[in-house]
Amino acid sequence: MYKSLIISAMLAVPLSAAAQEEVAVSADTGVVRVLDKLTGDHIDLTLHTGETGRLGYLHVTLNDCRYPESNPSGDAYIELVVKYRDQEEPAFAGWMIASSPALNAMDHPRYDVWALRCITS
Numbered sequence: 001m002y003k004s005l006i007i008s009a010m011l012a013v014p015l016s017a018a019a020q021e022e023v024a025v026s027a028d029t030g031v032v033r034v035l036d037k038l039t040g041d042h043i044d045l046t047l048h049t050g051e052t053g054r055l056g057y058l059h060v061t062l063n064d065c066r067y068p069e070s071n072p073s074g075d076a077y078i079e080l081v082v083k084y085r086d087q088e089e090p091a092f093a094g095w096m097i098a099s100s101p102a103l104n105a106m107d108h109p110r111y112d113v114w115a116l117r118c119i120t121s
Helices: 002-012
Strands: 024-027 029-036 042-048 052-055 058-068 077-084 092-097 111-119
Touching (some): 029 052, 029 077, 042 052, 042 058, 058 111, 077 111, 092 111
Antiparallel strands (some): 024 058, 029 042, 029 111, 052 058, 058 077, 077 092
């Protein structure tokens, strides 16, 4: 019983002001890594916002790269659209987080893509 009261009390404690007010800032450039699982080729693509890079049949477009304002080298949140060949439907569209690549991973039989970092200068 005491254990459940302690856990309830801990969960009721509000987050610190710093955690509640974390601000993300957009960078003009981001870096993603692309791996061709079939050939073993890989490349780190440095892309500006709106730019598309490629490896083999995969086309990677960077829409946004954000990082914590208080810690620019702390993490990267990258919004990507990844297309395979000339298919209309993207193989991936959404946000990837550098520190948690498996959280929102691209599911493709041949290629892996993951966010590395934002470039702030």
